[in-house]
Structures are given as structure tokens and as C-alpha cells.
Amino acid sequence: MAYKNLSGLSKSKRCRLVLRLSLRLTINMSYASKDMVISLAILLLMLGTPCSSAFWKTQNKIKTAVHLSPKIELGPGSVSNKFYYDIEFPRGHVALKSFNAEVVDEAGNPVPLHKTYLHHWIIVGYHESKSKLATHTKYDLHRVVRVSDSVSKSHIILRNSGVCQGNILGQYFGLGSETRGTATDIPDPFGIEIGNPAEIPEGYEEKWLLNVHAIDTRGVEDKLGCTECKCHLYNVTVNEYGNPLPPDYAGGLYCCYDETQCRLKKGFQGPKRSLYLRYTVKWIDWDEYVVPVKIYIIDVTDTLKISDTSNIASSNHDCRIEYEVDPCNIDPKKKGNGCVDVKRTTVPLEKGGYVVYAVAHQHSGGIGSTLYGQDGRVICTSMANYGTGDNAGNESGYIVGMTTCYPKPGSVKIIDGEKLTLESNYSSTTRGHTGVMGLFYLLVAEQLPHQH
Numbered sequence: 001m002a003y004k005n006l007s008g009l010s011k012s013k014r015c016r017l018v019l020r021l022s023l024r025l026t027i028n029m030s031y032a033s034k035d036m037v038i039s040l041a042i043l044l045l046m047l048g049t050p051c052s053s054a055f056w057k058t059q060n061k062i063k064t065a066v067h068l069s070p071k072i073e074l075g076p077g078s079v080s081n082k083f084y085y086d087i088e089f090p091r092g093h094v095a096l097k098s099f100n101a102e103v104v105d106e107a108g109n110p111v112p113l114h115k116t117y118l119h120h121w122i123i124v125g126y127h128e129s130k131s132k133l134a135t136h137t138k139y140d141l142h143r144v145v146r147v148s149d150s151v152s153k154s155h156i157i158l159r160n161s162g163v164c165q166g167n168i169l170g171q172y173f174g175l176g177s178e179t180r181g182t183a184t185d186i187p188d189p190f191g192i193e194i195g196n197p198a199e200i201p202e203g204y205e206e207k208w209l210l211n212v213h214a215i216d217t218r219g220v221e222d223k224l225g226c227t228e229c230k231c232h233l234y235n236v237t238v239n240e241y242g243n244p245l246p247p248d249y250a251g252g253l254y255c256c257y258d259e260t261q262c263r264l265k266k267g268f269q270g271p272k273r274s275l276y277l278r279y280t281v282k283w284i285d286w287d288e289y290v291v292p293v294k295i296y297i298i299d300v301t302d303t304l305k306i307s308d309t310s311n312i313a314s315s316n317h318d319c320r321i322e323y324e325v326d327p328c329n330i331d332p333k334k335k336g337n338g339c340v341d342v343k344r345t346t347v348p349l350e351k352g353g354y355v356v357y358a359v360a361h362q363h364s365g366g367i368g369s370t371l372y373g374q375d376g377r378v379i380c381t382s383m384a385n386y387g388t389g390d391n392a393g394n395e396s397g398y399i400v401g402m403t404t405c406y407p408k409p410g411s412v413k414i415i416d417g418e419k420l421t422l423e424s425n426y427s428s429t430t431r432g433h434t435g436v437m438g439l440f441y442l443l444v445a446e447q448l449p450h451q452h
Contacts (some may be wrong), residue, residue, distance in 0.1 A: 021410060048102040061098060061284050065090070068104075069277040074116060074216035077226070080175070081119075081213040084087055086128075089208040093286040095191025099123060099183045101279040102392070103214060111275060111390035113177050113400075117227045119213040119256070121277055122174035125194065127204040136450040142236035159296035161444075163347055164319035167258040169297045169439070175361065180393040181401020182359060182386060186293065187409075189449050190356050191284065193292045212277045215256060219268035224264075224397075224398040229256035229435045233263045251434025252322045293356050293443040298371070300438030302345050317347070325365060327432035339429040340367065343438060346421045353412035353444040355379060358405040366399060367425040371440050374419045375412065380405035382440070400445040410448050 067088040072080050090096070103111045103118050131154065159170030172192065176180055186192065200206055217223045225233045230251035238244055240257040249255075256262070284290065301320035328339035360369035360382035368383035385401040387394040394400060413422070424438030 004017060009208075024293075049117070054357060055231045060256070062088070063284065064280065064284055066278065066280045069210055069212060071212055071278070072103075072212060072275045072277070073272055073277060074214060075272040076216055076218040076268060077220050077261070077262040077264045078216050079214070079256050079258060079260045081210070081256070082302075084210045084212070086207045087210045087266050088121075090281060090283045091195065091206075093193075093195045093197060095193055095286050096172070096290075097186050097191055097282040097284060097354075099281050100179065100184055101175070102180050102275050103275055104278045106274050106276075108278070110180075112390065113214070113387075113395040113398045114223065114273060114390070115218055116273075117215040117217055117223075117398075118177050118179060119215055119227065119229075120174060120176040120211075121179070121279075122211045124171050124209050124211070126207055126371070127158065127200055128207050128208060129154040129204055129420040131203070142199055145321040156201070158206075160297060161351070162296055163317060163349065164299055164302065165317040168319050169299060169321065171181065171297070172295060174441075176363070176399075178361070178384070178399045178402045183404045185282075186357060186443065187406060189284075189289055190293050191290045192295065192443070193290070196286070205281055205425065210277070210279075212258075214275070215262065216273070217262070218270050219264045221265055224431075225251075226256075227364060228433055231255040234260050235263070247336060253435060260307060291445055291447065291449050293351070293445045294351070295446060296349065296442040298345075298347060298420065298422050298440040300343050300369070300422050301343050302347055304345070304347050306443040322435045322437055325426045325428050325433040325436055328428040339427060341359045341426040341428045342423060343426075344421060344423045346419050348415055348417050348419045350417060351446070352416045353376050353446040354405050354410055354448060355405070355412040355414065355442060355446050356409070357441075357443040358382065358407075359402050359441050361383075361402065361437055362399060362424065362426070362438045363433070363442065364397070364399060365426045365428070365433045366434065366438075367427055368403075369422065369424045369438060369440055371442075372421040372423070373414065378405075378443075379414070379420070380440075393440045409445075414444065 041169040065088070071086070072082075072083050074080055097099075101121055103116050105111055137350050157167050157170065158172075159167050160172060164170075172194075173184065175184075195206055215226055217226050220226045222230070222233060228251050229250065231237070231254075232244065235257045236255040237246070239254045245254055299319040299321060303318045304316060304321070323343065358371065358380035360366075362369065362384055366384045368381060370381040371379040372378050381403075382405065383403045384399045385403065386396050387396050387400040389396055422438065422440050426436060428432060
């Protein structure tokens with residue numbers, strides 16, 4: 001290493017030199033030789049502490065905030081599926097590092113899933129006009145998260161990078177029953193960029209909304225049936241807008257909308273409770289050392305048709321969000337039966353990059369999901385973890401966590417236009433399932449740290 005040439009470099013160029021070497025050593029520390037480490041130490045001494053400390057500040061400057069959602073009132077068998085606007089959330093130009101949540105009671109005690117089932121929660125950003133005329137729009141709750149394809153001039157929905165049509169599945173974060181046991185931390189030096197002044201239209205400000213879908217299953221006839229939103233248990237034949245449901249629609253989000261009621265055991269009575277979603281968000285101030293990641297959500301129900309001559313999708317994605325798993329016809333008493341429902345879809349990712357984080361989202365009955373590259377390589381396998389007890393976070397029969405993938409930076413690359421195949425597996429041994437999901441959440445960096 002030619003130290004004698006450093007004197008001819010500007011301070012910023014010298015800093016970038018050290019930063020690149022620091023990042024390479026961080027990513028490949030197990031392969032770094034003793035001489036390389038000593039060389040870096042000499043460089044840091046020559047350049048002084050102001051520059052050398054810049055790279056490490058993300059670890060020292062992480063901010064954490066814990067907030068409660070507005071009150072969620074639930075009686076036995078009741079459903080709450082509401083949107084809460086302008087929630088407490090990091091302000092300014094920052095990089096999000098994680099978001100975790102759980103349902104708690106008024107005393108702050110975690111509520112187990114067998115009492116209140118957390119179907120899903122999602123976080124969506126929006127730009128709101130500073131005009132006093134701005135009003136909140138009621139969104140189509142079935143779209144989970146479609147958060148309305150048509151938005152008023154007073155609100156502009158911020159969506160992730162895709163891949164579904166319109167604003168469907170456009171959330172920045174979102175999980176369900178698996179919340180407590182699923183890691184969401186984004187490794188340094190990566191982060192989700194929000195609040196960039198250059199991207200906020202004049203006359204608007206950036207805000208965030210929270211959607212919480214919770215089902216109180218105390219005293220119900222069929223806990224699993226209620227959490228799977230089986231229509232006959234809710235005595236529902238029309239959706240929340242009064243439109244008749246399709247004759248073959250057995251269950252799903254159209255049947256367990258806000259303020260519906262799942263059937264209780266005869267004579268059961270119980271008090272109404274006040275609950276909250278307690279969420280923890282971590283972030284750092286944005287600077288030149290943060291490497292931005294893009295959010296992609298792939299839906300196994302996407303029926304996009306891909307031609308053999310083109311890798312790039314047009315606007316004809318059709319993400320349905322939920323689907324049904326038919327019951328298995330094989331005798332469940334027989335060993336080695338193949339009662340596994342396998343659903344697949346293939347979609348292209350128009351803009352590729354390096355996978356930083358990946359995780360699947362499934363409902364009860366889910367086994368796990370795998371995302372494959374165009375050449376058949378495994379990009380990530382995310383498996384469902386089931387609880388074995390009664391305590392919150394370990395509820396028997398419920399998915400209490402999904403395994404995550406944190407590839408070594410640079411080791412998993414998706415090329416531009418690459419066709420990805422998502423496979424979602426569900427068990428159907430004893431009964432079918434309604435309203436299940438097979439989503440895959442990806443964080444992708446277009447550049448590696450040393451390139452950035």
C-alpha cells in the first residue's frame with residue numbers, strides 16, 4: 001500500500017479510500033489477513049479520527065422509540081380492522097432499521113394469540129396536503145393493503161418497489177401472528193430511506209398510517225375457523241360494502257371485516273377489552289454512508305403471464321393476496337402421505353440487486369416458502385415456526401415466527417429482469433384452509449457498500 005501517495009489526495013478522497021477498505025474488511029473479516037488489518041490501522045492513524053469514525057456511527061447512533069396504537073376495543077368473537085392515520089413515526093430524512101409489534105392489554109401485558117389473533121398489521125406511508133381541506137379516505141380493507149388504488153389530491157400513497165399492480169401490497173412493513181418471533185433488523189450499513197425532502201411534493205408533508213386486523217377468539221366455537229375468516233362462522237353473505245360474495249367464496253378477508261362477529265359457544269359471555277398494538281421502531285439519521293435498500297413483496301397468487309421473449313413485466317400483474325387450500329383426500333392415519341399443498345408463481349424483477357434480507361409470510365397451516373432464481377438456485381427459504389405452549393410468543397398451533405435470510409453482502413444477486421419463482425407450502429392433512437397467504441418480502445440493494 002503506497003502511503004506516500006496519500007498526501008496528494010483531498011481529505012474526502014482519503015476518507016472514501018479508508019471507507020472502502022473498512023467496508024471490505026467488515027464484509028470479509030474472516031478472510032482478512034493480519035497485514036491488511038495492520039495496514040488499515042496505520043491508515044486510520046495517518047488520517048485522524050474525524051474521518052475514521054464516520055463509518056461506525058450508524059452503530060452508535062441508532063434511535064429507538066416505543067409507541068402504542070390508538071385503543072382497540074374487542075369483545076368475545078369480535079373483529080377490529082381499522083386504519084390509524086398520522087401515527088407516531090420517525091420524522092425527517094432517516095433510514096429505518098427495524099419495526100416490531102405485538103398486541104398488549106391496558107397494563108402492557110402481551111396478549112396471547114389464542115385470546116386475540118393478530119391477523120396482520122401493516123405500515124404505509126403517504127404524503128398529505130398541508131391544506132386544511134385534506135380529509136382521510138376510507139380505503140378498501142380487503143386489499144390489505146391495497147390502500148386504495150385511487151387516491152385523492154390531498155393524499156398520495158407511498159408504495160414500495162413492487163411488484164404487484166397499483167398500490168396492492170405496497171406496505172413498507174407488515175407481519176401477522178409471527179410478529180414476536182420474526183427478526184426485522186436491517187444490517188449495517190443498509191437502511192430503508194424515508195423523509196427525503198427532494199421526494200416530498202411542495203405543499204405536502206410525509207406521514208404514516210397503521211392498519212391493525214385483530215380477531216378476539218375468546219369463547220368462539222371454532223378458533224381456527226374464526227382466524228381463517230370462514231364465512232359461515234361470521235354469518236356473512238355480503239362484503240363490507242353490501243355487495244354479494246361469490247358463491248364459491250368460503251372464507252377470507254371479505255368475511256371478517258371491521259366490526260363483524262364470529263360465532264360464540266352457546267351461553268358464553270365475556271367482558272369487552274381495551275387492547276393496543278405496541279410497536280418498536282429503530283432508525284438512524286440519513287447520511288452518505290447509509291446504503292439504501294428497495295422493498296419488494298412477491299405474492300404467490302400473482303397470475304402474471306410471462307412471454308418467452310420478454311423478461312420485463314408490463315402492468316398486468318394480478319395479485320389476489322389470499323387463496324384457499326383444499327382438504328387432503330389421503331387417509332391422514334397413513335404414514336408418509338403427501339398432504340402438502342404446493343402453490344407456485346413466476347414473476348420477473350425488473351430491477352435487480354443484492355439481497356440483504358428476506359422473509360415469508362404465511363397463515364396457520366403454513367409450512368414454509370422458498371424463492372428460487374431463474375437458474376433454480378435458492379435465494380431464500382423461510383420456514384414457519386409453531387408454538388408449543390400457552391404463553392404469548394409460544395402459542396401452540398399458531399405460527400409464532402418465520403425464519404429469515406441474511407445473506408453475506410454480495411453473495412446473493414438478482415440480475416435485472418430475472419424471473420423469480422415463489423413456492424408456498426401448506427399442510428392440508430386434517431382440513432382445508434381459507435384466506436391463507438403466501439407472500440415473500442425482500443430487501444434489495446442496488447449497490448454494495450464499497451460501490452456506494
